[in-house]
Amino acid sequence: MSHHPAYEADSLIAEDIAAYLDQHQNKQLLRFITCGSVDDGKSTLIGRLLYDSKMIFEDQLSALENDSKKVGTQGDAIDFALLVDGLAAEREQGITIDVAYRFFATEKRKFIVADTPGHVQYTRNMVTGASTADLAVILIDARKGVLEQTRRHSYIAHLLGIRHLVLAVNKMDLVGYDQSVFDAIVADYRGFANEIGIEEFTPIPISGFKGDNITTAPSANTPWYHGPSLIEHLETVELANTRAQERAFRMPVQWVNRPNLDFRGFAGMVSDGAVKPGDPVRIVPSGKTSTVKSVVTFDGELAEAVAGQSITLTLEDEVDCSRGDVIAAAGDPPEASDQFEATIVWMSEEAMKPGRGYWLKLGSQMVTANVQPPKYEICVNSFEHLAAKTLELNAIGVAELRTDRALTFEPYSKSRQLGGFILIDKFTNATVAAGMIHFSLRRAQNVHWQPTAITRDDHAALKNQKPRVLWFTGLSGSGKSTIANEVEKRLNLMNRHTFLLDGDNVRHGLNKDLGFTEADRIENIRRIGEVAKLMADAGLIVLTAFISPFRAERQMVRQMLPEGEFIEVFVDTPLEVAEGRDVKGLYKKARSGELKNFTGIDSPYEAPEAAEIRVNTVDMTPAEAADYIIQQILPLK
Template sequence: MTDTPAYRPEALIAEDIDAYLEAHQHKTMLRFITCGSVDDGKSTLIGRLLYDSKMIFEDQLAALEADSKRLGTQGEAIDFALLVDGLAAEREQGITIDVAYRFFATEKRKFIVADTPGHEQYTRNMVTGASTADLAVILIDARKGVLTQTRRHSYLTHLLGIRHIVLAVNKMDLVGYDQAVFDGIVADYRAFADSIGIGDFVAIPISGFKGDNITAASANTPWFAGPALLPHLESVEVDQTLDQARPFRMPVQWVSRPNLDFRGFAGLIASGMLRPGDAVRVLPSGRTSTVTRIVTFDGDLPQAVAGQSVTLCLADEIDCSRGQVIAAADAPPQVADQFETTLVWMDETELLPGRPYWLKIGTQTVSATVLHPKYQININTLDHLAAKTLDLNAIGVANITTDREIAFEPYADSRDLGGFILIDKMTNATVAAGMIHFALRRSQNIHWQATDITRNHHAALKNQKPAVLWLTGLSGAGKSTIANIVEKKLARMNRHTFLLDGDNVRHGLNKDLGFTDADRVENIRRVGEVAKLMTDAGLIVITAFISPFRAEREMVRQMMQPGEFIEVHIDTPLAEAERRDVKGLYKKARAGQLKNFTGIDSPYEPPEAPEIRIDTTQMSAEDAADAIIRWLIP
């Protein structure tokens, strides 16, 4: 007689868990965002989805009920927004400030939802949430209709490549579930959507607070025959095989060299698939090789596809480092250093055209300069407006140049190789998000022409080492006076020099520039380029410019060879410079007759670590010139 196995409920539970985890692992994932204007009910909607999908633990529910009563929610109802609005400032103000990510799952699909802020000042947070989303739920308060922020978020979602749009007309309970109100809002939104290229969207009347049309059809809207929100989210087809069908791309994150016998290139595959034996091209160098191994923590793979993190071993010892792109040899991405882009400005300090920023695209970071915007986009009318700069939340089109060639694809084809951020070099703050349209034709047609007579030859003919003596300080500090004396003394020593003075260059080279922050940046950029050419000619260049911003002085330093840029801070207190007021400029500035004057209504950022500091309250101009020359020629 066969023995009957003992009843072991823990084994059945383990089997159930394993079956659940196996089924859960193979569910598709939908990333979506909720966006719209302030107080449209985004957080409440997400809280309702979490509650109805039973993703709240008992202790969380108890805390939620207590918080709802404490913060004065109507009656005994639960304030679902409190599930998402985690910051104290958000709960106090009843608004969302930060991007809140939440995970939940149903029997059919897994979800990651980003609750993005509605306030215009937090548009940058919305861009962050939208950058990885497959779908956007755009909420509209049924009492208010389509607002400016609704248009802004719709434009941004379309701009960022989100092709699935749900128009959730919320708070229908507050308008008596009136079909005419819903139809009017949908008609208004459709007119705007058509104008920006949103060809299709799904409109759903909902009440996040009451739960109408969230998980199931509501009896309060018998006139609505469409799907409820959650069933629609479960059924939206997101083509997750699209990236696999595109040519192979993998930005290199790091080079793995644990020992002398192994060298691999690690990264996340952005698109395509790869097998050992496939030919690849490393960009921007263009060198080719063949894949010998695809290595993972769990062992070698016979094939890798988009979305997998792998380490590739190549047949040839070719130069490849972080930031470069390994691509299919017969279908590589483009390489260029000048682009037309769309920028979403995300910083309270306005864009300063000509100022260098860090540009991060994929795994590569390069120095980039934004030229004057071609235009700014009016979100309400979609008109292209003339613009000299971009301020917080502005959207504009501008050309960008980088200090070296990078591998890229248009954003419409690849978020990974077409999307980028700009980072302020001084503060490390992210100031803009951008999307590449295309490479400028001139970037492909202009090449560096090699010459036989080098800068070293020019310097040897003059028997001197090129240098830039960069005198910076407030107006009236004595920069021009000291610079003039320095040049005369160097001339007596048979040194070949040239003096670039701030006032003098504005009579010719920079006569078209004013004194706004943007014009000051361009003024220094041009002077820096001229100074660089002069050092290439072997000259000692002496400059006398206020040059108020550290970023631009650092930009010029980076143009020069190491050790050739000598920053000289002519350090004169504002009170002393104003007392001198040789040109009467401070008097005009104090009277309001001279705008954007450094030290009065425009900032001066003193050098933090200059090579030379001259205190003009302690030494004469002659002594200052001698000190500079002693530093230059020991």
């Protein structure tokens, strides 16, 4: 039986499509960014790459031609930037605000390119685009030369571990393709690059608008240039995965895969090295060892997996391993520590709060991290180390971090996957910073937990009570100390073992060195939290009377204690009532400007949103409030 010609044609088309998809699926992928100063032509360059690689649909091309006429492009010329500047605000202003990701392919490779913003206020967006890139194309307007933002973006690209840099001197058509202009810019940039440790870069004279030296052979307009075109360089540059495969094996565990009782595997992406059945491995941070039994994928078992592949490993032994752990080569494992030095790029409108707890996410690991006051801030123009108490939006600084448990890591210079992290605000869930670990602090390696024979349960049983921390918070003059004192007197009559930590009293000794800035207030509460925890470990009922104005620090102390032991007592007294009392004359000084950073006046108070106990001294006397609190915390064991 013969087939109809239409069916045969359809069959041939289907085969061609399948072959095309298979060809592209097996190509290597290069991720790169374009960056530089405003209006250096980044979006135009990417639009040209998309256009010349035929990655534009007919309807897109038609819309592009219409849009180009609207913005006043000369003649029938196409404004390629419109392919990338997708946000309405960008089209109206003629600038790039967000990071725009685009995909295109050539016969040799696939590419994902990020068009990053040029404006200083959007530097954080550039950091986002650079964090996963293997290469950076630094564009320079041939008429303007090396600018401040060129230096800033080059520094950040180098800082984030991008070792392949292309210096694309754009708009050569506007300077008559003058070689002397190109050579002067390259020489200027080389001097700057040497200052910051950029060992090599590839300079290319281009015109994004005209297409010179971008996707075709070297342009006739630049006969003096004998290097590769931009696309030729992108097709041949070494990929990051190639280098990663040469390093020792690492795989952060994303998920423990246990579909049934007969299978238990550990799923993740190989970040470095290679692994095969029979390889000895170590689980970090626990240090447990085992041997790889099999390397499993959706399509079956592999003889070997390399960096960049997503796999599931099964092990010969039943070892304790969970999400956040790292499976590594047994003879060359990564480090684990809870104290580090790191470079931090601050990306939030709200300044960094030294001492505050942020979520730190590194790969599949999530811990609480406290950032210490910066050692210094880096000036990206002069590269000077500047004194700094905090980091503002787009600032880059070096600081120490402490985490609540050991973090498996490697220096960022060795592994981006195990050395790069982000900081997340615990209340807004917004990413506030990106960071690169330098090394663990030596003191972290020299301090270890010393086990003791008598446990916190033993201490509590001896006192015949359950430990608690009653955390009194409220404005100055709200009545915290008075009510806490009344509560302790009642507990004492009930033969309970207690201790009262009062804000003023503690500042005479333990916290004598702290002032009342926001950073000092955060550190004040952190220290009190640690003391209260130790006292609770001793079996005591601890009462604390502190303004403790920030929710984040009260939450930090809550997380130090076992569930149910932290009881927040909100002494809810209106500001006008507290100020009317002004027993210590502090409000008067604050209103006159003699006392700075006073809570409720020129420093905020964040009231509890879900305190376990709420009392006030408007409707209650201190004695009544104390009786109410005692009723709420019963029974005491």
